[in-house]
Amino acid sequence: MDTLTSILLRSIFVDNLALSFLLGMCTFLAISRRLQNAIGLGIAVVCVQTISVPLNYLVFDLLLAPGAWRWLGLDILDLSYLKFIVFIGVIASFVQVLEIVLERYFVGLHRALGVYLPLLTVNCAILGGSLFMVQRDYNFNESLVWGFGSGVGWALAIILFAALRERVRYSDPPLAMQGLGMTFLLCGFLSLAFASLRGLAG
């Protein structure tokens, strides 16, 4: 299997951000009551993740990486410690721009996804995607695939989870487990199911 396909499969099934790295759990638990909302949030995550990871790759590679300023003769300058502040800034401003563009040109889409966009600024799956990209030394194409794949993986997880939660409403668990307890238990089972896909990406 070539690298890009393997990264795609890994990011969707094996390194699933929600179910094996447990990222973005706050939004994952809060917006999964209804399937329809989960689908909306999932699509928003795919869009933001696919663009913000390569964007952060460019910012990191051109401005922050060790040796990025070599052309100015500043060989030893290593700004990579600034990555947290810069990434969160890039994500926040990109989400803001996306919202303005959607509001202006795609009114229907904005009506469907608009409420989820601000949530994504403080979603650790989005920031985590960019941090993993740096940690694993992806190049531009790989970071594009990783961004898309990890977004799809997260969306898949929340859609499956919301569907499960809608079914579980009819069940009758012990009083203390109702609501939150059941939610976590379900998450556990879903995560267990994804753990069995581990062999997929070789």
Added chain:
Amino acid sequence: MTYTSRLISDPVIRQNPVTVQILGVCSALAVTRTLIPAIIMSVTLTLILVMSNVIVSALRHQLPQSIRLILEMLIIATGVTIADEFLKAYMPDIASTLSVFVGLIITNCIVLGRAEAFAMHNPVLPSAMDGLGQGLGYSLILVLVASIRELFGTGRLLGYQVFQLSADNGWFSPLLIMSLPASAFFIVAGLIWLSQPNNPRSLQAEWKLDYHTFRGKL
């Protein structure tokens, strides 16, 4: 009990940020495979929480209302950067185990939530106490989950062999599931179960309401 001591004791069990308020769940689940990284993570988060609360509260009359969220994020991100560099320099092994999760403290809802909800409206000393209390509540859950996972997943605690492994002629064979992320969910579900009866405010009321409105629509 005095006001200050309640600020510290309340969030530890009754208003626990993880099991009751459901904040900062991501890192609470993700770094709990073994105990030592979990302890380092707890200490780091508590320090950052106290620091961000103190700075935000000291600057609360100066922060312009419209851009306060960005400024709060900036304060937190600065703290996280310092912590990350410190860990990389002095504890490289643990820093590599924690990988991106130190950086993700920036988006941890406890930190931003306390800065917004408490530090923006209160003087410096209570804010520091509040940060400490919430940090301790988070640490309690992290340490509990990590102890269970390490003990039953490897038979060790803090790296010392507690249960004699069957591979070394002992009786214990490690439970594979404890090393999977799924086990963290199961353990937190159990902790939520345990903390429910002490918690009359209860998320159950909300859930019941939700259930009935849903049934009404059928």
